[in-house]
Each structure stands twice: as structure tokens, then as C-alpha cells.
Amino acid sequence: MQKVFGRPEALADVPTHYCPGCTHGIIHRLIAEVIDELGVRERTVGISPVGCAVLAYDYFNCDFVEASHGRAPAVATGIKRASPNSVVFTYQGDGDLASIGAGEIVHAASRGEKITVIFVNNAIYGMTGGQMAPTTLPGQKTTTSPRGRDPEVAGHPIRVCELLSSLSGAAYIARVSVTSPANVAKARRAVKKAFETQLEGKGFSLVEFLSTCPTNWGMTPVEALKWVDDKMAVYYPLGEYTRVPEVG
Amino acid sequence: MGEKVLMKGNEAVAEAAIMAGCRCFFGYPITPQNEIPEYMSRRMPEVGGVFLQAESEVAGSNMVYGAACAGARVMTTSSSPGISLMQEAISYMAGAELPCVVVNIVRGGPGLGGIQGAQSDYFQATKGGGHGDYHLLVLGPSTVQELVDLTMEAFDLADMYRNPVMILGDAILGQMMEPVEMRKRPPRADLPPKTWATTGAAGRPKNVITSLYLDPAKLEKHNLRLAEKYKRMAAEEVRYATHMTEDADVVLVAYGTTARIARAALDRARERGLRVGLFRPISLWPFPYEALATAAAGAAHVLVVEMSLGQMVEDVRLALGETKPVHFYGRTGGMSPSPREILDDIVKIVERGA
Numbered sequence: 001m002q003k004v005f006g007r008p009e010a011l012a013d014v015p016t017h018y019c020p021g022c023t024h025g026i027i028h029r030l031i032a033e034v035i036d037e038l039g040v041r042e043r044t045v046g047i048s049p050v051g052c053a054v055l056a057y058d059y060f061n062c063d064f065v066e067a068s069h070g071r072a073p074a075v076a077t078g079i080k081r082a083s084p085n086s087v088v089f090t091y092q093g094d095g096d097l098a099s100i101g102a103g104e105i106v107h108a109a110s111r112g113e114k115i116t117v118i119f120v121n122n123a124i125y126g127m128t129g130g131q132m133a134p135t136t137l138p139g140q141k142t143t144t145s146p147r148g149r150d151p152e153v154a155g156h157p158i159r160v161c162e163l164l165s166s167l168s169g170a171a172y173i174a175r176v177s178v179t180s181p182a183n184v185a186k187a188r189r190a191v192k193k194a195f196e197t198q199l200e201g202k203g204f205s206l207v208e209f210l211s212t213c214p215t216n217w218g219m220t221p222v223e224a225l226k227w228v229d230d231k232m233a234v235y236y237p238l239g240e241y242t243r244v245p246e247v248g
Numbered sequence: 249m250g251e252k253v254l255m256k257g258n259e260a261v262a263e264a265a266i267m268a269g270c271r272c273f274f275g276y277p278i279t280p281q282n283e284i285p286e287y288m289s290r291r292m293p294e295v296g297g298v299f300l301q302a303e304s305e306v307a308g309s310n311m312v313y314g315a316a317c318a319g320a321r322v323m324t325t326s327s328s329p330g331i332s333l334m335q336e337a338i339s340y341m342a343g344a345e346l347p348c349v350v351v352n353i354v355r356g357g358p359g360l361g362g363i364q365g366a367q368s369d370y371f372q373a374t375k376g377g378g379h380g381d382y383h384l385l386v387l388g389p390s391t392v393q394e395l396v397d398l399t400m401e402a403f404d405l406a407d408m409y410r411n412p413v414m415i416l417g418d419a420i421l422g423q424m425m426e427p428v429e430m431r432k433r434p435p436r437a438d439l440p441p442k443t444w445a446t447t448g449a450a451g452r453p454k455n456v457i458t459s460l461y462l463d464p465a466k467l468e469k470h471n472l473r474l475a476e477k478y479k480r481m482a483a484e485e486v487r488y489a490t491h492m493t494e495d496a497d498v499v500l501v502a503y504g505t506t507a508r509i510a511r512a513a514l515d516r517a518r519e520r521g522l523r524v525g526l527f528r529p530i531s532l533w534p535f536p537y538e539a540l541a542t543a544a545a546g547a548a549h550v551l552v553v554e555m556s557l558g559q560m561v562e563d564v565r566l567a568l569g570e571t572k573p574v575h576f577y578g579r580t581g582g583m584s585p586s587p588r589e590i591l592d593d594i595v596k597i598v599e600r601g602a
Contacts (some may be wrong), residue, residue, distance in 0.1 A: 041449070042448050042449055042450035042451070043448040043450070044448060044449075045317075045318075045446045045447075045448065047314075054460060055460075057456045057458060058456075060454075061449075061454060062448075062449055062454055063446035063447065063448055063449050063454050063455045063456070064446065064454065064455075064456045064457070064458075065314070065317045065446050065456075065457045065458070066344075066456075066457065066458035066459065066460055067310065067313075068310065068313075068336055068337065068340050071306070071307065071310035071313075071336075071337070074302070074306075074307040074308075074310035074311050074313075074314065075310050075311070075313050075314035075317070076314060077300070077307075077311050077314060078272070078274065078310065078311035078312060078313060078314020078315035078316070078317070078318070078322070079314040079315065079317055079318045079446065080314075081272065081298045081300060081311070081314075081315065082271075082272050082298060082314070082315035082318035082319075082320035082322070083318040083319075083320075083447055085448075086318070086447065086448055087448075103303055103304060103306075103307065104303070104306075104307050104310070106303075107302075107303035107307065
């Protein structure tokens, strides 16, 4: 018998608490696969956020640190600066990264911190029960925008990749989704490029995942995937946003 | 005795940290402690260390959290409003049991307050500051030499107890120049190895650093374990100094810069034949309750002097209970008491009490 599929070594053999239809599980797996493929599990330190992925340290089989809300890029900076040989990644949601941690992410990117950020954008605060996020779409209903997000009142959603790609320290920025096998494959390539950017010492790297929240969106898992494709990917176009300019 | 050099308090604290093996510094500019990050920005590259100016005190203190996770000897320094912003990370570091040194060169508050020296952050430093059941070790130096010695020792204490240690100075101490002997002290030999650090799970199971315990029974257990540690700290880390308390009718209680002023008042009082002593807490947490009760046992009066409206005085009252009158004299907002004002208060107390 030939084994053709197995759990990556960087992923722990435990059940997760994620809701049915949530794509955190796929994203965790992609990261673990890339860590394995690059052979850096024993050098890797992950940083989990405050949000649905707060317990990510239970799900990865590598060293992990739990950060306070939004501060993961600052914590990652401290680890990487103190221990430059470590491979450091943060795993952050939209409330964590684009709202309370907006300052930390902008400055980590502008400094060109040699860290990798996995940004999971599902346009809502999942863990706290479905409140409006900085990435909630105009018109989208949440528990704190019950009539739909009105940009006149609640402002406009933040496009993180576009914002960060203007900074010279941002060496690799990409937005992906995992709504189809083809998108999963593209997402995996982006995660690998992001980690390689760090390993090559080129600077800051970030991969934004458009993700689902069937529970708080009030959708079935299949409807949620379709909503990512039809609504989110329109406001948040997929693709690579910046690359380190070729030298010479 | 080694050679003495004339150093400003803020620069001395920076060099002391480097001599104690601190190789990571994260901070944000704020008066009156800017000489520390400025010194570190010059000095750290010379010793192969890390200096990074953070985008805020919130970020800087979380960088400290990260470097501590990596097992580094790490420090940040700030002044009152900045220390308020660091309370988030300080609480997380206490909860996750991460060693670090935080220096507060205190200025007057509340709010933006002013930039002159004050002691109005005593409550914040010793009674919690951030959220949750925790304590910092808090040390209150009163000379530049003591600032140096306690800063060096703070790194050992942080590593020994896996706990943040705070040096509570003030703008006067930070800005004054005094001759100081930079005695290099190697780290204590009995420090536990940092086997918990997140440096990569090479040849060992993964390490996880967190302060999250969703199960209340587990969180209670965690808090009780921390409490045991605080009890050990309270038993083993009490520090204080006394001066002429043996025959004193009036015992002055003051820490840090104020203790120097109180000492000047004591000398003048003694010249007048008044039997005055001084009790100077050096560890502000743990507070030297028993030592104070012993030192003040024979005194008729205790006078607490602070550059605040009365914060440490509450600990003095806890130490002495109803055994004798505890008087208070304080200046606030960046004003400091003069020896003359303290002497006047001593005379009033003696005349009224007689």
C-alpha cells in the first residue's frame, strides 16, 4: 500500500473547534503543508490572535505564542528580532488585524519585518457572535449593523492588501480564497511564496484569505463559499499585490 | 572600589541593563526618559543587541513580550502615560510568566500631566496596573548608584521568578547626574534554564506560551499557582533601609527621590535635637510591612512623605494599623517637598503630640 495522503507533521492530531463550513481548517492545513515542505517546522514559531483562531496553538505542531488582540505583528517582531533564525508567522482575523491591530500591521509591514502574516478575512467578528468587522461589506447585515453596513455611518471596508502594498517594506502581498480546488492550489502557492520571502530575508509577507463564516452569515457552507466568490471577491480582488523588485 | 564615572540616571540605567546582559530594547519616545532609548540606539549595535523604536508603547511592550518568549533578556522604559499604555502587555506577561524589566521614570499625572518628577504611579505599579490577579516586583531606587544596582539585579529577579520586574524611578532621578560605579555583575548561577522559551521545537515537544485558560477551574488553578509565586517573592525579596530609627520619636517613611529629601529634613531635625529616623522601602512590592512595624515600634509618630497625594501611605497604615498616628505630607503634580516643609511638619507633629 502506498500512502498518498496524510496529515502534515506541522499539524497536530486533534479535532478543531471550528464550525462546519468554516475554512480555517483548510487554511491551517495549507500552512502546515508549506512548513513541512520547506522543512522548517523545528524553527517555526506561530502567533495566534484573539478571535476564532485563538486556540490555533493547539492545532499546529510547532512552537506557538498567544498574543493580545491585534498585537501579533508586534509580538512577532519581538521574537524575530531576538531570534532571527526563527521562522515566525502570525495568524490573524479581520477584527484583530484590520481594526484593533491596524497600527501594528502597518508598522510591521513598513519596517519590512521578516515575518509572514496569514490574514483570514471573513468580513465579520466570528468568535464574539457576528458583529461588524472593518472588512464587513456595504449593506452586509451583522449584529451591530442590523440594517446592513451603511458606509455613511460605519465607514467603508478596508482593503488590507491594497493598503499594505503601498509600503516599501512589504515584499510579498497576495489575496487568495479556498472556494475551489483550483483556488486552494493557488492559495498554497501564495503561502509558500510568503514563507520563502521570509526565508530569503526579503522583508514582510502577507497572504489574505477570503474566508467564510456560515454560522454568523446565516448561510449553508455551500452558500457561504458562493458568497465569497460572488460578493467578497468583487470588493476584494484576488491576486498578488506586490513583489520585491528584481535586483539588477 | 572600582572607578566612578559621572552619569545621568537615565544613561546609567541603560548601561546597567547592557552590563546585566540585556540584548533587546524596545521603546517609544516620551519625556523625561528619552536618554534611555537614545543611549540604547547607540550602544545596542556595539554589543550585537537589538534596539527598535516601536510605533507606540502598546506595540513596544508587545515586542518585549515577543522577545521574552524567545528567551532574551529584554527591557523597555517609559514614563507614566506610556506605562499606562503598556499595562496590556504587562498583564499578559504576568499571566504568561515572562521575564522582563520595565522602567518607569515617573512624571506627574493624571492624563498628560506634566514632565516633572512625581510618585503618583505607586498604586499603578504596586496594586496591579493592568487587569487580573497579579503582581510585579517593584523596586524604588533613590540614588543613581542604586538605580544601576537594582536594574542589574532586576534581570536576575525577572528570570528567577519568570515575572516582569518594574523599576519605579522619577524624572528627578532620571535627569540627575551622580558619580556611579558600574560594577558588572554576572547573572546569578542558580537561574533556571529557559526551557519554556519558544525558539523552535527542535528535538523536543512544542512549547506554547499563553495566558488563556477558558476553563475557570484551570484559570483558578493557574492563579493560585501564581499566588504561590507571589508569596515566595513576598517572603524573599523584601528590601528596605533604615537610618536612625532606633531612638526615633518620629519615623519618616519615604522612598526614591523623596527619601533623599526626607533625609535632609532628618539631619536638620537632629541638629535641633529632635529624634527623627527614616525608614526607606526599596522593594515597593513586596512592601516591607513587618520591617516597618519593627523599625517604628518605639516611635510615637510616623510621617509619610511622598510626591503624590498619598499612595504609599496606605501600605504604611496597613503595616502599622492603629498602633500609632500615621501622618502624611505630600506634594503633587511634579512639585517636590522641600526639607524645610518636611521639617515644619515634623515640628508641628511633635508639638501637637507632646
